[in-house]
Amino acid sequence: MATGALGKIYSDGEVIVQQGKSGDCMYEILEGKVEVLEESSEHPLRLAVLHKGDFFGEMAIFEREARSATVRALGDVRALTIDRKNLLRRISEDPSLAFRILEKMSHRIRELNKKLVQTQSKSN
Amino acid sequence: MSSDLKLSDGSRIAVIGGGPAGSFFSNFVLSMAERMGLELVVDIYESRDFSIPGPPGCNMCGGIISETLVQMLATEGIELPPVVVQRGVDSYLLHMDVGSVRIDTPHHEKRIGAVHRGAGPKGLTDAKWLSFDGFLLSLAHDKGAQIVQGRVDDITWTDGRPQVKTKKGEPQTYDFLAMATGVNSAALKLFEDMDLGYIPPKSTKTFICEYYLGEETVEKYLGSSMHTFLLKIPRLEFAAIIPKGEYATVCMLGKKIDKELVDAFLNSPVVKQVFPADWEPQEQACHCSPKMYLQGAKQPFADRLVFIGDCGISRLYKDGIGAAYRTAKAAATSVVFEGIAKQDFQKHFMVACNRMETDNKLGAFIFKVVHIIQQMRFSRRGILRMVAKEQKKEGKRRLMSLVLWDMFTGSAPYREVFIRTFHPYFIGGLIKNLVIGIWPAKKRIPVEEE
């Protein structure tokens, strides 16, 4: 890790976020990629692969519910945590800070819609 | 209600100063305008060249990018890359005559950045890292701002619009002016006779020196910790040593800092133990005595004009760059979403400024208390003991550690630091440790090695 690399390194396969656990931060990927897994059934289902510049774990910040999925490092990953308290305080002072989060979430909904249409047209 | 004085497509903005406040403002005003479908022209006037090592390319500062700012920038999509951040900081070491104690970030994560504001200290030949200010300026440029290299030496008003003049160029008229010159600029004097009510901020002189140690020595002796010192040396308020890539930055705050005071600090046994045993401070090391913001400017706005960063309102003794980010963002939001009249800034921009000003008042009080603690050996020992105990036990409430962490890192508002000190466990722990601290200890408490 370069002396100036911020955040923390997670090694290949390391679980960064565990489904069902409570969480008080979200993560921004600074380097590498992660996979998002839904682990309710016996065979985990890969929901997404996220890359540098993406964030994850934001749902636990806004909903105060347990983590809805597991996030695991795919190769070495460098990620930075963003504390719930810090973030919510700043958003309450400066709502425009949430623009990018909203943008990313809306992009995710768009992607999910596409997937839903694909799945439905396959099953028809 | 917002005013009718608004920017429209093609409106021209002049930003005087391409330090953090100027670059953040330009970046945010352009990206917010883009979201609103508004086309603005932004010119940033900057007299320094951030690619030149030494004073001509440096906005003299300790170069700590606070935990909160690192996190907020990441949220905004601004990642500080390892070619700009020279060292990720994951802990603070508090050194006193009675001992030293380490306070770590949660999960030992590198959450704080140590940067050089310019290309590096004078004499640097092989620059391995980029200037922080240069990096922010390049982001603003990428967003569409034009960089005008040169010192603004006159500002006048023609037909109610600001006109900006540099030595070489023709006077340029703008629709809006953002002043972001910091506290060290003579340009603030230009506003004295303008009858706008603006009075520049109060400031105090400080001292900064960059000592070359080499990457290995920095790693071995300073590590990834910021070293803060609360020592009982006459005229010294506070000092810090910040590890960079190959250098150690010494920052001192006190009354009339002169060579005698700097020598007293560097020769103190507590400071010497941080450096290699045979280390001698280099006489020719790059040093400066910049002014530090103390108290906010009066009336930092008018029609078509706003003062952001240090030349307006900032935070007391900490996180000045984070404060520049906040006021820049608040000003950009006012400009794009509300308007550019005096009342728009009063209503929107000043909310963020007043929040910091009120918090600074509490900060000033807390620093007075710290000053008293600094003067009494038993209280220094009591606090050190309390932190040392907290840090040893996993899962224990780390109340004093949190208070000191927030004080020295600038992570939380002073209000939060203050509220934490009312926690019954904090008060109980403090009283207990102060009483124990009355009994003299035989030796200094050394830092717990991990």
Ligand SMILES: Cc1cc2nc3c(=O)[nH]c(=O)nc-3n(C[C@H](O)[C@H](O)[C@H](O)COP(=O)(O)OP(=O)(O)OC[C@H]3O[C@@H](n4cnc5c(N)ncnc54)[C@H](O)[C@@H]3O)c2cc1C
């Ligand atoms: C000793 C010391 C240590 C500090 N340590 C830290 C720290 O570790 N972390 C932290 O967050 N803050 C720290 N600060 C505070 C921090 O330096 C300031 O809060 C921050 O630089 C303010 O940013 P700014 O953009 O408002 O002003 P500045 O950084 O001063 O930038 C102003 C810019 O305007 C330009 N300019 C000025 N006049 C003109 C003109 N007429 N024409 C064209 N350009 C002009 C200058 O060249 C400069 O680039 C420290 C301050 C001091 C004194």
